[in-house]
Amino acid sequence: MPTGVPAIDGHLPWGGLALPGLHEIVGMPADGAAVAFAAAMLGRLGRGRPVLWCSIRRPGLYGYGLADLGWDPADLLLARGRRPEDVLWQLEEGLRSGAVAAVVGDVVVPDLTASRRLQLAAEAARSPAIILLPSGAAPPQSVALTRWRVVSRPSPHGRPVWCLDLQRCRGGTPARWCVEWDDEAVALTLAAEMGDGPLASAAE
Numbered sequence: 001m002p003t004g005v006p007a008i009d010g011h012l013p014w015g016g017l018a019l020p021g022l023h024e025i026v027g028m029p030a031d032g033a034a035v036a037f038a039a040a041m042l043g044r045l046g047r048g049r050p051v052l053w054c055s056i057r058r059p060g061l062y063g064y065g066l067a068d069l070g071w072d073p074a075d076l077l078l079a080r081g082r083r084p085e086d087v088l089w090q091l092e093e094g095l096r097s098g099a100v101a102a103v104v105g106d107v108v109v110p111d112l113t114a115s116r117r118l119q120l121a122a123e124a125a126r127s128p129a130i131i132l133l134p135s136g137a138a139p140p141q142s143v144a145l146t147r148w149r150v151v152s153r154p155s156p157h158g159r160p161v162w163c164l165d166l167q168r169c170r171g172g173t174p175a176r177w178c179v180e181w182d183d184e185a186v187a188l189t190l191a192a193e194m195g196d197g198p199l200a201s202a203a204e
């Protein structure tokens with residue numbers, strides 16, 4: 001699942017986000033950048049099967065916003081659970097069904113055992129699983145292939161700009177980039193101030 005940004009895809013061991021695998025994204029309170037980044041990546045999967053989005057709350061998703069990120073809202077299945085355990089069960093069953101292109105767990109924190117089960121289910125389904133971790137939560141022990149911290153940055157062009165902080169990467173190293181979403185091209189590009197390459201500082 002390439003990001004479409006050569007500097008990022010060249011840094012990741014798989015040439016993008018590993019398609020069969022578990023990935024974690026954490027954002028900031030009242031900042032939709034983490035959700036938008038997840039949606040933008042999943043919009044690159046192509047059509048054919050829906051994405052299952054599971055949460056214990058009403059997801060902050062907007063149909064026109066999804067369309068700007070390359071999605072057809074009809075490709076989205078929403079599921080709600082009463083407890084985090086319900087959401088984790090929905091994610092695993094969705095992967096094992098083979099009926100969805102990907103699964104997203106919104107604001108849940110899998111423990112190490114649950115993350116292993118999701119990783120194995122994602123590998124068996126050859127589909128990605130994305131966990132949107134609650135902002136401010138302590139980073140859990142996990143077998144996730146990547147963990148990202150995504151926050152919004154001011155944009156001089158009016159387009160969304162996100163700082164992508166790759167905090168951990170199996171087989172790779174931390175890094176940081178600022179990217180801009182072009183809704184006309186339906187693509188990510190390095191933000192103008194980052195045109196010479198990724199920020200050299202590693203994630204903390």
